[in-house]
Amino acid sequence: TAVRTALVTFYTKCSLLAEAHRIVLEASKQDVVTWSCLIKAYAEHKPAEQVFYLFGQMEGEGVMPDRVCVISVLDVCAYHAALAEGKQMHYRVMDMCLERDLIVGTALVTMYGKCGSLKDAQITFDRMPERNAVTWNAIIGAHSQHGHVKQSLYLFQQMQQKCCTPDGTTYHHILSACRYAGLLDEGRQIFLSMCQVHNIKPTVDHFNCMVDLVARVGLLDESEGMIKSMPCNPN
């Protein structure tokens, strides 16, 4: 069955999804991993309804989803902002006793965030027994993307108090929040601490936040100067 999964992966990478689907259905023993592989491919190339249909078809074949499979479907719900389906998957997660799982929990937080259901994202996050930087990034990003600047800055502070080290993604969310709110001094200070305290090399995305933040406040010369002196290629 590992060979069949490899074959399905091969077909999906060749964009031969119909062939891949046929191979999955023809197997004498149905397997979650093989199905998950197909679902992942559908997730990347097909409309959301087809992914949900495939998930239902898998269950119809008597195959129980596992955590990896559920995560793929949650990613689809997030990408398409499909809140109703996302909530259905959340119920499934509870049925499967996966609520306390680190990666499933992070996928749920992201899904609720992308669906604009910040309250659910926060509740899910608060209930998680275990969190890592990716989890913190997911909740901070959710608030930042919806303009909840105070809340992102608060969570950024909490993250560090809980001894979780911010990474480049964390700073990207935080600088985006500062840019959105026009928080010049905070943005500058945070940018400096990123470089000096956490030794994170700023990427173009970080610089873009700063260029925009500085420009929005009216400091056009400084903004232009940053573009010219950036250690990476401007985009």
Added chain:
RNA sequence: GGGAUCCAU
């Protein structure tokens, strides 16, 4: 043999 946050698609 399939895994979550940003970026890319």
